[in-house]
Amino acid sequence: MPAKKVINASVSPKGSLETLSQREVQQLSAAGSGSTYSLFRQCALAILNTGAHVDNAKTILEAYQDFDVYIHQQDRGVRLELINAPADAFVDGEMIASTREMLFSALRDIVYTESELESQRIDLSNSEGITDYVFHLLRNARTLRPAVEPKMVVCWGGHSISTEEYKYTKKVGHELGLRSLDICTGCGPGVMKGPMKGATIAHAKQRNRGGRYLGLTEPGIIAAEAPNPIVNELVILPDIEKRLEAFVRVGHGIIIFPGGAGTAEEFLYLLGILMHPSNAELPFPVILTGPASAKAYLQQLHEFVGATLGEAAQQHYQIIIDDPADVARQMTSALGEVERFRRQRNDAFHFNWLLRIEEGFQRPFDPTHENMASLQLSRNLPPHELAANLRRAFSGIVAGNVKDKGIRRIEEFGPYEIHGDAEVMLPLDRLLQAFVSQHRMKLPGGADYVPCYRVVS
16 A cells, blocks of 8 residues: 555544543543553544445554544543544544544543543443443433434445445445435445445435445454545444444344455354344344345355354345345335334334343454454354354454454464354355455455465365
């Protein structure tokens, strides 16, 4: 990634996080908590790179090694001093409004996370405590809006998709927006941008000025995939597991488009939860969709689920090929059932409290070589537990592909080894090979993909 023009600037927030305590400022300074300062610097640099076509955190960090950010507490509030910031984040010396909003959203979430984790109010030793923490972080970000009917549609899929697939996501987003539905994605490029872009046009047509474009991310992802500029609500969760829980707690239905390892990770996480006996009666619409050219990909994913988790898992979603209007009609109809169910059970519209998520799905998974090699991948496990372990395997592959720490581990120790029974490993290997051959592991046009993993049966 060639070095770009840089700029020095001073910027203050609008509408949120007008003040920090002296202790919080100290935490975020280079002289204070080094890890907190490094985390915010990394997230800030990613946000300032919004629009850049780079999906490698290590590359971005190395391209802007002289970038720095200082937090100043003033009588009138907080001010950020940016040194050698990417010039593309500015117009005539003024920071683009959406970039400024997201920059201070990152500061807000990192400050809240650090403050809460050090307090006695947060208990992360059990499942209920973890869910409560996710709730409070989302509430602090003003994401939760009581009494608004269920209409938040989560869209998952890859950042590395073809032009035809991207255009299809925009068409689906447009159809959703015409029906006044809101969009939540992982906030990056590709599938994370397309549905939002389509929905903005549709919301404008319907004179809907309150359209929500919610982006949920975490530090390792945001550093590799800068937020797209359409996001008008950004929330940074501390790790991938809490990010995934936030998706299924605030989303009322999920649409899955073509993607790669990250999309498979999200899909398996979702299936593992929906297959839990406690969630058997809970309506949660899931639609897999793509253009006609993606039919083979969707079929491969469907066959992988059947081969590893069984036919019961396949009953938790439907597949719609090349029909954006039908996707939107089916989702709208299903959201009516979600609303009726929650009214009957007196469950909140803004947070899915009744959804049971076991602690195994909530605990952060650190994809070290040892942890990846020791994953239990066997058909003898209960299907929802196998789904959880397959999710962890894909999480490690994502880390090895795009996250700074994962990339450095692969450089030092070589590829991960993934072990398991042949009846699980063979379908897994076929799916991963399909991802590689379809260029779903990296952005098209880059260097040839070198796998960060080795499947062993």
